[in-house]
Amino acid sequence: MLIGIPLDDKKRDTVKPKDCAAEMSAYLDTVATKRCKVSFSKVFGYFAPRLRSYALKQMGNEALAMELVQDTMSNVWQKAHLFNSDKGSPSTWIFTIARNIRFDMLRKLQNRKEDVCSDDLWPVLCEQTADPNETSLDQKVTLEQVGQYFDNLPAKQKAVVEAIYIAGKSQQEVADELEIPLGTVKSRTRLALQRLKEMLKEYD
Numbered sequence: 001m002l003i004g005i006p007l008d009d010k011k012r013d014t015v016k017p018k019d020c021a022a023e024m025s026a027y028l029d030t031v032a033t034k035r036c037k038v039s040f041s042k043v044f045g046y047f048a049p050r051l052r053s054y055a056l057k058q059m060g061n062e063a064l065a066m067e068l069v070q071d072t073m074s075n076v077w078q079k080a081h082l083f084n085s086d087k088g089s090p091s092t093w094i095f096t097i098a099r100n101i102r103f104d105m106l107r108k109l110q111n112r113k114e115d116v117c118s119d120d121l122w123p124v125l126c127e128q129t130a131d132p133n134e135t136s137l138d139q140k141v142t143l144e145q146v147g148q149y150f151d152n153l154p155a156k157q158k159a160v161v162e163a164i165y166i167a168g169k170s171q172q173e174v175a176d177e178l179e180i181p182l183g184t185v186k187s188r189t190r191l192a193l194q195r196l197k198e199m200l201k202e203y204d
Contacts, residue, residue, distance in 0.1 A: 161192045
C-alpha cells in the first residue's frame, strides 16, 4: 500500500512551514476519516525523504533507514485518527512515532547481539579482559572501527559477518538467503571473528 520514497531533495515541495503544517493536518484528517490514499500519498511524499534523512543520521544504515520510514508511515496510516492538530504539528507527531520506532529497532538489534553473544559467536566484542580493572574489549572497539578490517576477510566470511552485525539479520535469515546450512553460517562467523580478534590485538 505504501508508495515509493522520493529521494531527490530538489523535487520536494517548497511550501512555507505554517502553510505546510495546515496542509498536512488536513491530509491527515482526510486519511483518518475517509482512509484516502491520495491524501496519504501527499503526506508520504512530503515526510518520507525527511524521515529517511533523519534515520540515516541516527542509524547510519540505508536498509535500517528505509525500514524505519516504512514502519513510521505504516503507523501514520493506521493511527491517523489519533492525530490532534490542537496538541501539535504533523511533523512533531510523525517524528515522535519515528523516534519510538527507532528505539524499538535499536532494542531488537541489541537483543539480537546478546543472543549471538550467548552462542559464543561474538568473541571480539563480547569477551571480558582477564583483569577486572581493565576496560573490556567491547568498550574499546566499536563496530565502525572493526569495519575497517572487513576487507581483509575472505569474501564468504565477510558476507556473513556483515549480514549479521551490520544489516542486523538473524543467522537463519542469512542461511536462507545464501542457501547454506545454519551450521555453515555459524562456522564462517566464528572463523571471521577469530581473524578479526587477531587483527585487533593492538587494542588489548
